[in-house]
Amino acid sequence: MSTKTIGKQRPSGAEYASLQTQFSRYDRTTFSGFVYDRADLGRRYTVELLVDGEPYMSSLCDEFVTELADAGIGDGRFGFTFNVQDEVGANAGIIEARLANIGSAVGVPIRCDVAAPDAQWHRIGEIKWAGGLRFEGWLAQDIDEDIEILIAQRPVMTVKPTGWTNVARGGEFGVGRRIDFHLPEHFADGRVRGLSARTVSGRSVISEPIAFVAFERGLEQTIAELGRWDSERLRGQLFDQLLPASVPFHTYRSWKERFSPAIESDVPSEAAVVLIGEARLDESIESLEAQRHAAWSAVCLPARGFSRFDPTSAHEFIDGDAASSAFFVFCLSGTILAEDALQRFADVFVSEPGCDLVYGDVEVAAGAGAVWPLAFPAFDLERALEQSYGAYCFAVRRERAVEALRSAASLYDIFLSCVEPERTYHLPGAVAALPGIDAPTATTELVAASEAYFARAGVEAHVEPRPAGLLPAVRVKRVVDWNERTTIIIPTRNRAELLKRCIETVLPAAHETNARILVVDNNSSEPDALDYLEGLSDDEIDVISVEGPFNFAAINNAAVDCVDTDNVCFLNNDIEALDDGWLAEMLWRLAAPDVGAVGAKLLWPSSVVQHGGVVLGANFSAAHAFNDRMDGDPGYGDLLQVAHECSALTAACLLMRKRDFLAVGGMDEVRFPISFNDIDLCLKLRQLGKRIVFTPDAKLVHLESASRGRDSAPDRKARFGHELSMLRAKWGEVLLDDPYYSPLLGLDSTPFSSLAWPPRSWKPRANLPPQPTAPPIGM
Incomplete structure (x- = not known):
């Protein structure tokens, strides 16, 4: 049962007499609250979380709090959320929040052994501009209301949340009601506007209007049709790549009337x-x-x-x-x-x-x-x-x-x-x-x-x-040479409970396929993690240590150097297997000599699909397919029901031959130390003529980024941005033309969910190996 302790307390001293605070426990590991100063609503505070009196983590108070916004208190962005490790939430006695560098209490301390009434998280939803006239987001699962959409504070449409999506609350994952809509086409006139959203009962969903601009046929074509300078067309092209426009599938008839392939002169053949x-x-x-x-x-x-x-x-x-x-x-x-x-x-x-x-x-x-x-x-x-x-x-x-x-x-x-x-x-x-x-x-x-x-x-x-x-549809199972051995490589740092659960759930598949497990420790320091690692070494599991800052590519490269088996299976330590047959299924796919890598269907704990293959080009980057679908959904064209090829797959669960890994130089430790190394690896394999296969019959749970945090965190944004720039520099042409994704489908953040507006190409396509343009190191 969720527990909640809410209190408001004013710190001593006249300077903080107008301070308002709240602190509550949403679930076992998630704590949230807010801090604002009635006398200075533009000020943002930093809050520190203490576990049994010891500092644990800190956070800037800038999350949107619906009830504060609805009450007219500033912009409503005064909230914070903390997520603690499982064992902390289970074993802590008292958890409290204090203003950083000041020490004043935020709300009142929470006794973890005392139950309290159910708590509600302070965010009820979120909406983001996906490019063009499309917007996406979520609404809290327990809010059964439609959403009213306003432009310049004037209602223009009502949206009914449909389907489900994964929602991260602190470090936990839950299910939210999916919001996905396109504005009417007359808003694609090149004017910058602001979009607001509220429930039909009047509760704000977003903190401030979302600025957007859309063009009827894309900015590049608009500039060309207006006869503007050719130098500006490049700017328009980049805008369309980063914020591509789309329309929903239900408008297909009108879309088809507007866009059609050019008709060449009739060729004299029968x-x-x-x-x-x-x-x-x-x-x-x-x-x-x-x-x-x-x-x-x-x-x-x-x-x-x-x-x-x-x-x-x-x-x-x-x-x-x-x-x-x-x-x-x-x-x-x-x-x-x-x-x-x-x-x-x-x-x-x-x-x-x-x-x-x-x-x-x-x-x-x-x-x-x-x-x-x-x-x-x-x-x-x-x-x-x-x-x-x-x-x-x-x-x-x-x-x-x-x-x-x-x-x-x-x-x-x-x-x-x-x-x-x-x-x-x-x-x-x-x-x-x-x-x-x-x-x-x-x-x-x-x-x-x-x-x-x-x-x-x-x-x-x-x-x-x-x-x-x-x-x-049918299911193909190629015969496997079981004399070929596989090593499952699991990088880890601390988080013993994650690693333990991972190993416990994947061991049966390892036994079934005669595979070994190699745990690669990267600077673990927590006593329970060190004790667990020390007790792992036996006939089935090896442990090696790779020192230095976290570099996912370098860790896996070092691990492969220590492996003497034919195949390697890269596996994150926040993966949990759902059955014992996932590795055998992947080996059946790898048995084809022209297959370079095999990936699995990954789910969030909420049963929302986390990975259904990777699509290139979404927002001039790469995106996991089918994040808008629940497990059991067939996916567009039944792609979540049949094995199929992709341009790339996630290395959270990726099987390949060791010799193929070495043939492409492994993972790029310099250009892609943390992000996109798996995308780069798969594209290098495809460059050699290898096929990259996704199979829905290997299904596992992925607590994405549970072990190392999210790339959206402030201290990681610059690094992530640099690696994204490197991906665009090296594989930019490939990002714009993924052979496994139709040029008639939208390239906004949710692949296979919309029609491109306008289509990118009608030309016949062959599936050719990609060609990189690798920039010099340091550029």
């Missing part, structure tokens, strides 16, 4: 269209008759199941009506092709001589006449094997198509037999609207097609059906 099945055939034929590409022929192959067909009819078509075709388009009967689909496919084959297969984005029906876009990545082999996402509307050059039709027996079979990663292209923008899918039958056919792919490649693997999401 398309052969293969429709599989007979359902809603008239609708497909009608969409073919409306094509801008003049020359085409089509055949309908009766389906045997979902997309299986008799190849005899296909051979007759190849030698008959399609004898002069340059390329073949494959889709299900009932597919409604976009009027420019055949022309865009033809353009790709003309402009990209190295392309043999091209697939496009698709649209899916969502009920009540709504249509939603499925924007795909550049070619992703792992996702193709598990979901065959590009198989629903794709085009293949004649030679490859004819070859595939001689042996393929289903739509999935044709797709997987024709793909070669370096010769497979993605065409951004919907080329077709999909018909309904018979998920059980389709899943059976997908299992067979993936098994056939592995048989052709000479790879031993098991393919199992998954429960269908938006699309049918």
Whole structure:
């Protein structure tokens, strides 16, 4: 039960006679309160926390306190929050707060062994500008109210919090109600405005208006259209990179009308269209008759199941009506092709001589006449094997198509037999609207097609059906050579309780896979941590010491130097395993020789997703995907249900081969000592042609930054800013064009949750290795 002790006390002396204070305990480890001077509301105090009379930590009183703001007391930013370690909260006798350098009490001391009424944290929510017309934030879980949005103090809309998000309260994690909205488009007029927010009952959600500015087509294009100086376009481009604009998915129809790919002159080639099945055939034929590409022929192959067909009819078509075709388009009967689909496919084959297969984005029906876009990545082999996402509307050059039709027996079979990663292209923008899918039958056919792919490649693997999401899906398990050993590397400093819990939960997986654990101690000084480390050394767990300031990259590099196993698994000490099979699942993925690293699905203790892969480009940086989803949510395009490739993954749980780690020079200790070393590491692996795979079937809990604190802390901001600058300098071009993230999706702080406004590109994309531009050391 939460305990609370609230008191107001005036320090002695006339100087502090107008001081108002409060101190309370929110939960076992979180303490909060406020301090303000009625006579000087512009003053900010520093508060020190004492545990049983000994100083523990200090904090500046500048957090927003809703009840103070609502009472008209200054700007309401007089609050503070402390989070103590678990053992402190459990074992302390008295915890008190005092003004730093003054010693006057803040509120009254709290006896930890005495229960008190439930406390309420002094923050009820938060909203931040995400760029363009988008704003994101959270509202306390226990506040069941809508939010009123005001511009220049005038109400413009009411927002209903939907979904859930993780909320950090001190160092604890909880669930908040997610706030995510876009302002009406008429506010994108280049004027600077201020946004305020309050609950419908009148409680303030933010302390002061949020300044924002948005442009209808981005600042760069606005400057260009106005004929301003070319020198200013660079400034506009940087603004759009840092604060990209977006619109919500439900505006897709109007977005599509406003933005469309440029239509090139018609190329003189003939398309052969293969429709599989007979359902809603008239609708497909009608969409073919409306094509801008003049020359085409089509055949309908009766389906045997979902997309299986008799190849005899296909051979007759190849030698008959399609004898002069340059390329073949494959889709299900009932597919409604976009009027420019055949022309865009033809353009790709003309402009990209190295392309043999091209697939496009698709649209899916969502009920009540709504249509939603499925924007795909550049070619992703792992996702193709598990979901065959590009198989629903794709085009293949004649030679490859004819070859595939001689042996393929289903739509999935044709797709997987024709793909070669370096010769497979993605065409951004919907080329077709999909018909309904018979998920059980389709899943059976997908299992067979993936098994056939592995048989052709000479790879031993098991393919199992998954429960269908938006699309049918399977689970791939490659056979692992269990003679290869793995070392789990866990860096640590103090925080014995975190390390102990981590080791206890990951040991079963280590036993199951014959892995070892290496604990890397970096200057632990607390007696309980030293005692625990001393007792760890046995046949299963080794302990080494790496001295010096905390440098995550250097610590892991030193650890790898001490390892003699084939594989290494980097693991934070604030990770907790949820089952015993997570490491085996990651090893099944690493068994593919072209996979360079494998990452896991990580959750906050609140069950909100903390890591679902990394997306490059968000706010000209990198962002974890699906922080807006709870565990169990399928994610956009079912990406939290199927294994897929990413440009990068977090090193909080990252498996790779030792030889690959050494081949790229390990982690960069100089440019990225704390942050982005994992992003840099993954991009270096991709530079060598390696694939980076995320698997949702390895699932663990991550108390993110519990062990070392947050990068937003004042003493870390400068260092974090420098490392972010280094990331942009070295990988800037890559950040602007993540092959695994569609240029039609928004690049604000929550990937896969909005449409880019405007789209960044409609050009066909191949999945090519990234190329860095490494600045000299010290620059």
